[in-house]
Amino acid sequence: MSAKIRWTGAVLGVLGVALTLVLHWMVFFWVPTERTMGVVQRIFYVHVPAAWVAFMAFGIVAVCSAVYLWLKDERLDMAAVAAAEGGILFTTIVLLTGPLWGRVAWGTWWTWEPRLTLTLLLWFIYLGYFLVRSSTENPQRGKRFAAVVGIVGALDIPLIHLSVQWFRSLHPAPVVMRPAGPSLHPDMLATLFVGLGAMTLLFFSFFLYRYGLERVSQGLLHREVAEGRTPQPEGVLS
């Protein structure tokens, strides 16, 4: 792993952890309690930033996949798989924190609410991405297949979003990204942005380390093949 990737990843990671600690202090001791939902609303400062990061990661997967198919640059595929692994992690965080909140606020662990459903489907699209990658004998083929899954998934996400929205909505309406400006208390907004910053830093730290790891393992594979210690897998070096 190159020193540049390692150091950037480490700096982002340390900043991310530090900011996460600040976030937890803010969430537990600083931010005012929401009037109707009470103390359980505080999970929002983890849940919403994790969701933003999960969808951003999926955007990175889609863009890197599309450009990978076009330019065939291995680094783009490595970036896509690194973003996908970060993305499934944050999607899992969203899916774990959502029901914890929903149990108290809605009285049920699970409901077929649009954004919940969309996030679960996103998780399954990521799952398909990894299954396709790992179930081909020819790694080049697996990378291309995964890229196709990433692109089609990204094209379908807006349609899934529209359809589940149309089907039923009882999720709290957006409170930040709305035409009239944020309706949150300024302290809550500040906490949310600290959460967003912390999650984004952590994501990019994971992303860089995973990217570096992928480069190392690909490089190792190429070297072993070149030195004749590993039989050439079908199509690897083409």
Added chain:
Amino acid sequence: MREYLRQVGALVWKDVVVEYRTRERVAAMGGFTILVGILFNYAIDPTAVEPQAIASGLIWMTVVFGGMLGLGRTFHLEEEEGAFQGVLLSPIPRDALYLGKVVANFLILTVVTILVFAVFALFFGLEFGRHPLALAGVVLLGILGFVAIGTLFSAISARTSMGDTLLPILVFPLMVPVIIYGVTATSSLFAGLPASEVEGNIRMLGAFAAVALAAGAGLFRYVVEE
């Protein structure tokens, strides 16, 4: 353009003739759907649930599950003895190859879907409403979108070690819009509502099919290239 259509037509004709002579997929899918109808009869308590009330959901799920059976076999014939190499070597653009497979799958699934409607009408005494044209539009656009996604991913799953078991995991998450707009529109029509009620659904199903076809035609070359 004419040459392109002729190529797509030739591929469709090949698959339809193979299917007509072997009747492999239609027989499997048709048998499956009739058996599902029989099992549903025992799985649903008709005194608690009116079959008419849940018919559209049952029909769509039967079509999708039956469709997965057939879609999984889209490329089986070509996978044998490297026949797909021959198809790839022919001077046909990759997107024409994809569209040919989509049209052939669409025709086969249409036959199966008609069978599903007939079987469910017979078994459960269903009424399909007063707008057969709107119903046909909903169902045909819905299965076109399904087949467009399914054909692309069956080309992928056929060439992985997981094979057909991978196909539903890839396809089902993406099928949510088709199921939502298809089932709600079918329910409305079954309930005797006017065709204008489902115009929005038909537009969305059309949009889904268009996006899926464009994506499949554009990306198919990356799936089959070596």
